[in-house]
Amino acid sequence: MVLDLLVIGTAITLGPLHNSAFILLLSSRRGVRQGLAFLLSWLANLIAVIACVVLLTGGQPPARHSVPSTATIAAKLAIGLVLVLYAAHRHRRPPHPHGPPRWTTRIDNASPTTAAGLAWLLQPWAMVGAGAATAVDADLSTLTDWLALTGYCLLATLSLIIMEMYTVWAPTAANARLDALRSRLEQHQEQLIVTLSLLLGLYLMARSIYQLVA
Numbered sequence: 001m002v003l004d005l006l007v008i009g010t011a012i013t014l015g016p017l018h019n020s021a022f023i024l025l026l027s028s029r030r031g032v033r034q035g036l037a038f039l040l041s042w043l044a045n046l047i048a049v050i051a052c053v054v055l056l057t058g059g060q061p062p063a064r065h066s067v068p069s070t071a072t073i074a075a076k077l078a079i080g081l082v083l084v085l086y087a088a089h090r091h092r093r094p095p096h097p098h099g100p101p102r103w104t105t106r107i108d109n110a111s112p113t114t115a116a117g118l119a120w121l122l123q124p125w126a127m128v129g130a131g132a133a134t135a136v137d138a139d140l141s142t143l144t145d146w147l148a149l150t151g152y153c154l155l156a157t158l159s160l161i162i163m164e165m166y167t168v169w170a171p172t173a174a175n176a177r178l179d180a181l182r183s184r185l186e187q188h189q190e191q192l193i194v195t196l197s198l199l200l201g202l203y204l205m206a207r208s209i210y211q212l213v214a
Contacts, residue, residue, distance in 0.1 A: 001134055001137045001145070001148060002144075005131060005148055005152040005155075006151075006152075008131045008134065008156075009131070009151070009152045009153075009156040009158075010155060011127055011196050011200040012155075013155060013158045014159065014192070015124050015192075015193075015196065016185040016188070018124075019160075019163075020182050020186060020189070021038075021118060022160055023178045023179065023181065023182040024182065025115055025118075026163060026164070026175075027175060027179060034115045035115070035163070035167065036164060037113070037115040037119075038116065038119045039119075039160045039161065039164055040116070041115070041117070041119035041120060042157055042160060043153060043154075045120055045123055045128070046131075046152075046153045047153055049131070050153065052132075053136055054138065059141065062137075068136075069136075073208050073211045073212055074208070074212075075129075076208045077204065077205055077208035077209065077212070079126055079130045079133065079204055080130070080204030080208060081201065082126055082201070084197070084198060084201035084205065087193075087194045087195075091190075091194045127200065128156075131152060135149060135152075163178060
């Protein structure tokens with residue numbers, strides 16, 4: 001479980017869409033406050049999903065090869081397949097120029113509530129679902145699994161935490177460097193989405209198949 005959460009959390013935090021949006025928020029008129037609203041909403045979403053899983057399982061993992069255990073593995077296999085197919089779709093479609101989303105023109109007037117809602121919309125829910133399916137195996141009677149779930153939520157939010165702290169401590173330098181980072185993310189957005197989706201999808205499929213036959 002720990003390895004799976006580490007891989008999934010890393011894939012989530014490296015996603016280009018939410019990182020680009022977060023940088024735009026940080027560069028707005030009330031950037032630090034907007035960024036904090038986005039960051040807290042993002043983290044709260046992850047915690048809420050994990051909390052729902054823990055409530056359903058009672059903090060006890062299902063018995064190996066039981067119906068709930070097999071269903072959970074099958075769900076991760078299905079998510080992995082969806083991610084691979086999504087990566088293939090994004091890779092095959094012809095490139096087309098596109099401007100920034102319409103909401104970026106209203107970013108300076110956005111409220112913290114809007115920033116929080118944007119975090120919910122930009123969450124990679126397929127990857128979050130994979131994290132939730134993995135959390136089913138958590139045994140909350142052990143400190144290790146508590147730390148693993150906490151670490152997963154923090155890892156999936158790590159890029160946002162780093163950028164928020166950088167903007168607070170060195171706003172002028174952060175503004176220039178994060179703007180350059182956003183430009184690179186936008187230039188390579190498709191490649192990043194395809195690569196992250198493909199690698200995580202293949203990993204989930206391989207792990208799920210192994211667990212089903214082992």
